[in-house]
Amino acid sequence: xxxxxxxxxxxxxxxxxxxxxxxxxxxxxxxxxxxxxxxxxxxxxxxxxxxxxxxxxxxxxxxxxxxxxxxxxxxxxxxxxxxxxxxxxxxxxxxxxxxxxxxxxxxxxxxxxxxxxxxxxxxxxxxxxxxxxxxxxxxxxxxxxxxxxxxxxxxxxxxxxxxxxxxxxxxxxxxxxxxxxxxxxxxxxxxxxxxxxxxxxxxx
Amino acid sequence: xxxxxxxxxxxxxxxxxxxxxxxxxxxxxxxxxxxxxxxxxxxxxxxxxxxxxxxxxxxxxxxxxxxxxxxxxxxxxxxxxxxxxxxxxxxxxxxxxxxxxxxxxxxxxxxxxxxxxxxxxxxxxxxxxxxxxxxxxxxxxxxxxxxxxxxxxxxxxxxxxxxxxxxxxxxxxxxxxxxxxxxxxxxxxxxxxxxxxxxxxxxxxxxxxxxxxxxxxxxxxxxxxxxxxxxxxxxxxxxxxxxxxxxxxxxxxxxxxxxxxxxxxxxxxxxxxxxxxxxxxxxxxxxxxxxxxxxxxxxxxxxxxxxxxxxxxxxxxxxxxxxxxxxxxxxxxxxxxxxxxxxxxxxxxxxxxxxxxxxxxxxxxxxxxxxxxxxxxxxxxxxxxxxxxxxxxxxxxxxxxxxxxxxxxxxxxxxxxxxxxxxxxxxxxxxxxxxxxxxxxxxxxxxxxxxxxxxxxxxxxxxxxxxxxxxxxxxxxxxxxxxxxxxxxxxxxxxxxxxxxxxxxxxxxxxxxxxxxxxxxxxxxxxxxxxxxxxxxxxxxxxxxxxxxxxxxxxxxxxxxxxxxxxxxxxxxxxxxxxxxxxxxxxxxxxxxxxxxxxxxxxxxxxxxxxxxxxxxxxxxxxxxxxxxxxxxxxxxxxxxxxxxxxxxxxxxxxxxxxxxxxxxxxxxxxxxxxxxxxxxxxxxxxxxxxxxxxxx
Numbered sequence: 001x002x003x004x005x006x007x008x009x010x011x012x013x014x015x016x017x018x019x020x021x022x023x024x025x026x027x028x029x030x031x032x033x034x035x036x037x038x039x040x041x042x043x044x045x046x047x048x049x050x051x052x053x054x055x056x057x058x059x060x061x062x063x064x065x066x067x068x069x070x071x072x073x074x075x076x077x078x079x080x081x082x083x084x085x086x087x088x089x090x091x092x093x094x095x096x097x098x099x100x101x102x103x104x105x106x107x108x109x110x111x112x113x114x115x116x117x118x119x120x121x122x123x124x125x126x127x128x129x130x131x132x133x134x135x136x137x138x139x140x141x142x143x144x145x146x147x148x149x150x151x152x153x154x155x156x157x158x159x160x161x162x163x164x165x166x167x168x169x170x171x172x173x174x175x176x177x178x179x180x181x182x183x184x185x186x187x188x189x190x191x192x193x194x195x196x197x198x199x200x201x202x203x204x
Numbered sequence: 205x206x207x208x209x210x211x212x213x214x215x216x217x218x219x220x221x222x223x224x225x226x227x228x229x230x231x232x233x234x235x236x237x238x239x240x241x242x243x244x245x246x247x248x249x250x251x252x253x254x255x256x257x258x259x260x261x262x263x264x265x266x267x268x269x270x271x272x273x274x275x276x277x278x279x280x281x282x283x284x285x286x287x288x289x290x291x292x293x294x295x296x297x298x299x300x301x302x303x304x305x306x307x308x309x310x311x312x313x314x315x316x317x318x319x320x321x322x323x324x325x326x327x328x329x330x331x332x333x334x335x336x337x338x339x340x341x342x343x344x345x346x347x348x349x350x351x352x353x354x355x356x357x358x359x360x361x362x363x364x365x366x367x368x369x370x371x372x373x374x375x376x377x378x379x380x381x382x383x384x385x386x387x388x389x390x391x392x393x394x395x396x397x398x399x400x401x402x403x404x405x406x407x408x409x410x411x412x413x414x415x416x417x418x419x420x421x422x423x424x425x426x427x428x429x430x431x432x433x434x435x436x437x438x439x440x441x442x443x444x445x446x447x448x449x450x451x452x453x454x455x456x457x458x459x460x461x462x463x464x465x466x467x468x469x470x471x472x473x474x475x476x477x478x479x480x481x482x483x484x485x486x487x488x489x490x491x492x493x494x495x496x497x498x499x500x501x502x503x504x505x506x507x508x509x510x511x512x513x514x515x516x517x518x519x520x521x522x523x524x525x526x527x528x529x530x531x532x533x534x535x536x537x538x539x540x541x542x543x544x545x546x547x548x549x550x551x552x553x554x555x556x557x558x559x560x561x562x563x564x565x566x567x568x569x570x571x572x573x574x575x576x577x578x579x580x581x582x583x584x585x586x587x588x589x590x591x592x593x594x595x596x597x598x599x600x601x602x603x604x605x606x607x608x609x610x611x612x613x614x615x616x617x618x619x620x621x622x623x624x625x626x627x628x629x630x631x632x633x634x635x636x637x638x639x640x641x642x643x644x645x646x647x648x649x650x651x652x653x654x655x656x657x658x659x660x661x662x663x664x665x666x667x668x669x670x671x672x673x674x675x676x677x678x679x680x681x682x683x684x685x686x687x688x689x690x691x692x693x694x695x696x697x698x699x700x701x702x703x704x705x706x707x708x709x710x711x712x713x714x715x716x717x718x719x720x721x722x723x724x725x726x727x728x729x730x731x732x733x734x735x736x737x738x739x740x741x742x743x744x745x746x747x748x749x750x751x752x753x754x755x756x757x758x759x760x761x762x763x764x765x766x767x768x769x770x771x772x773x774x775x776x777x778x779x780x781x782x783x784x785x786x787x788x789x790x791x792x793x794x795x796x797x798x799x800x801x802x803x804x805x806x807x808x809x810x811x812x813x814x815x816x817x818x819x820x821x822x823x824x825x826x827x828x829x830x831x832x833x834x835x836x837x838x839x840x841x842x843x844x845x846x847x848x849x850x851x852x853x854x855x856x857x858x859x860x861x862x863x864x865x866x867x868x869x870x871x872x873x874x875x876x877x878x879x880x881x882x883x884x885x886x887x888x889x890x891x892x893x894x895x896x897x898x899x900x901x
Contacts, residue, residue, distance in 0.1 A: 138287040193459070204317045
């Protein structure tokens, strides 16, 4: 898949100018930001126009990420979202070198294999530019960008903020619900929630 | 006394000594605090402790989870902030016992990179009040079992959990001598609802929180921790402002505001009162604002008389500031001329000078009051933020310089040739010198003055006027004293031919001052505005030449050209001023940048400056731009931020106001070890040793 990946106009601006604290609003349109995946391939987000894009911030050392991978919750969601559809799933690793969750391209691919995960690509963002542009706070932190290139969901993966694996089955999955709303041609009902988990391990 | 409740704790403490004695004698095993089991969950050592060793039926006892965190690790408050998870307690209680909510300790914002969490370090206690049923019998054993869970984080996060239990006997109550007082202290400092009222309002994407009914005392900082996520951006710095009757905090709204926020939100307001941090649970009305009164001076407030005295002293010292020097020398010169004549004449001259000074200061105060009433953010030296004023002033100094060189004489038609403007014997000359001295003095600010002017601007109009007149009086005082203290006049040098030479020499400081103003103008208007001013100077020079040479017609022409020269600077306006002098390795100041750098653990130094502020430039040359200061900043990894007030800037004015200042310079230091939201204010006459002492911390 030849993919070019772009971030929002606001995002491109934020990446160079403002600190990460500035949250981007739903409805913001996505523009150019070039990022690199675990295979060294460059992506530009604007070229995904026409495709739905799910962004998942991740860090394999984080207990909250482990909750969703050890229970296969994340993998199932990835497969559900991407199989038989044009949806692009990008797992993003913004851990700085030396910080928890930082991996090489090979390491990221090994993780995908060992966890039987199904992202379209794993974006390596050791500089934290993409993370800070989206104001990603936690792992996991989820974003959905619709076919028109606008941000339509940001926040938690579900409504149970515990790290306990036993809480996964009973939780309401916001990402699944948002994707279902989009499939039904409706606006996303719950579009902005508080993300939970470990902090993204940006360079300090 | 049969039972002990929380409210009777204080009474009980009187008996503590007696009890301790009894405990030693009769209950040796429990005398020094129950030995509870401890559980090492990894990064935390947990134990369950009780305020009582024995509890009476129908009464309450506080049981607390005590956690000792490894150095550098933290756990989370009920709202953990941007990430994390709160400490969670699940009780298995004896029949009939009821557990209350956790009495949370005061949270602290803990920044990690760009992320801000709310949590605890050290050894926080999580007390819960247990009510023992009346049906409990003396001798019963109550067993409390706690399943606890917490996420503990440093760079990385680890969820830890465990189970602890504690048995209590029912009977005559016995306080636990170790944990009783500690739990009591924890419960007392845990935030509870009190008198404080709160409101939150959204305007221009900024969340404005206002709080009133705070206790009396000096409040030097505050932070609002909402109970729920989605109220405000946790990583957005909360900028603090102090009003007369309350405090304000500015932050960013979060998603609840877009979804339709409830009528009230709850949270904990922590504030530093007389240097001590406290917290209170506050119910905040949304879409509302409370009147917190006009901004008052942050830090120690000042009375009218203190401000007036400070202004007097400041005015006096203003005479020594570099921008005033040429004018003052001229005045001294003119005094020396009259001095050896009549004393009464010297006195009249001094009073005329004082009159000129006072009238100008009164006009300045009136201007400031009018601008303030119109809602503008202005301060001392504000008139120099207008390129028109800078242009006129530069032109004026240039013309005065020409006058001093003897190219022409002012008012020659009225008084005949031979008398220079400021050396003129007449009272109007003295008056005019006073006016000129003040106008040229405004870019300078002297010690004692900043606080007084800052105070004056926050006060009603009459007070502003009084403080400004005191400033003027101080400024004029040296000349009044010359006229009234016998012998002083005689000490001035005797007039003679040397005075003509001296007068011509003084033309050069005038030209220097004009050059400086032209430089200010370059920063304000760029090349075009500067060109315009230089043309105005050319026209002025030409007009003077024509006037001197010409007949009646030529004189008329000269007047028209002179008016044109004076009118040119009035067309100046603030333009692309992208010529910035490179000073150190600096960044542009913003409150967000300060918070961000501090979150990274870097010391921060902020230089509030302006091109027209001479004191600022002197400090830059003597202290800030020096090699050793640069080395100090590098060694301590201090970030150097510049807030440039050359042109009007509401954000900078608001920040100056927070520190009770109405003008620049203001130097703020945030050493790494400094944990107040307000920075340390360094003296306006900066020195390397002060910087080293502050930043070397």
